[in-house]
Amino acid sequence: MKIQEVIVVEGRDDTAKLKQAVNADTIETNGSAVKTSVINQIRHAQTKRGVIIFTDPDYPGSRIRHIVANAVDGCKHAFLQQDDARAKNENGKSIGIEHASPAALRQALQNVYTLTEDEPVSITRDDLIAEGLIGTPEAARRRERLGALLHIGHTNGKQLLKRLSMFRISKHQFNQAMNRVRQEEDNERKTNSNT
Known part of the structure; x- marks a missing residue:
C-alpha cells in the first residue's frame, strides 16, 4: 500500500514499523517538545504532498497531534486503537505504533480524517x-x-x-x-x- 502523504510519527521505531506495513515517507517529531525546525518540515510537506498525523494513542501522542494540527492547517489524522497499539509483552503497559500489527496500521491509514x-x-x-x-x-x-x-x-x-x-x-x-x-x-x- 503506497501512501502519497508524508506521515508524522513520534520516533524512528514508529517509522520502522510503518515501513513494514506501507510504502510511505515519515517525519519524526522525536518527542512531545516538537521543535520549530520539525514544524517547518511538516509545513513544507503539507504544501507539497499533504500530511497525515499518526501518533500513539496515549496522552503524549495526543499532545503532539494537537501541537502539529494547531501549527499546520489541513492535516489529515489517522488513529490507532489502544488495544491495537498495546505491547504483547511487558504486561501490555507500553502503548505505541511500534507495537501494532501491519494490518492494524493499514486499517488506520485507510480511515483518515481531515479536521x-x-x-x-x-x-x-x-x-x-x-x-x-x-x-x-x-x-x-x-x-x-x-x-x-x-x-x-x-x-x-x-x-x-x-x-x-x-x-x-x-x-x-x-x-x-x-x-x-x-x-x-x-x-x-x-x-x-x-x-
Missing part, C-alpha cells in the same frame, strides 16, 4: 448523555468502542463531542455506530447469562 470546524454541530451533549457516553459507569468503555467503530480514536468525555464535530461525523453515522455498540453489549450480556 474541520466549518460544519454545524449536529450531535449534542444531550445525545452523548442519552447514549450513556458520559456520566455513567459504562461511559469510558462505550466511548472506546464508538471511537473504534468511527475510527476517531480514544477520547475522554470532554473530547468526544469536539472530535465528532471536527471529523464531520453525521448524526446518521453516530446513530449507526451506537446501534452496533448496543447490539454488542446485548450479545455480551446474553453470553454472560448463559455461562
Whole structure:
C-alpha cells in the first residue's frame, strides 16, 4: 500500500514499523517538545504532498497531534486503537505504533480524517448523555468502542463531542455506530447469562 502523504510519527521505531506495513515517507517529531525546525518540515510537506498525523494513542501522542494540527492547517489524522497499539509483552503497559500489527496500521491509514470546524454541530451533549457516553459507569468503555467503530480514536468525555464535530461525523453515522455498540453489549450480556 503506497501512501502519497508524508506521515508524522513520534520516533524512528514508529517509522520502522510503518515501513513494514506501507510504502510511505515519515517525519519524526522525536518527542512531545516538537521543535520549530520539525514544524517547518511538516509545513513544507503539507504544501507539497499533504500530511497525515499518526501518533500513539496515549496522552503524549495526543499532545503532539494537537501541537502539529494547531501549527499546520489541513492535516489529515489517522488513529490507532489502544488495544491495537498495546505491547504483547511487558504486561501490555507500553502503548505505541511500534507495537501494532501491519494490518492494524493499514486499517488506520485507510480511515483518515481531515479536521474541520466549518460544519454545524449536529450531535449534542444531550445525545452523548442519552447514549450513556458520559456520566455513567459504562461511559469510558462505550466511548472506546464508538471511537473504534468511527475510527476517531480514544477520547475522554470532554473530547468526544469536539472530535465528532471536527471529523464531520453525521448524526446518521453516530446513530449507526451506537446501534452496533448496543447490539454488542446485548450479545455480551446474553453470553454472560448463559455461562
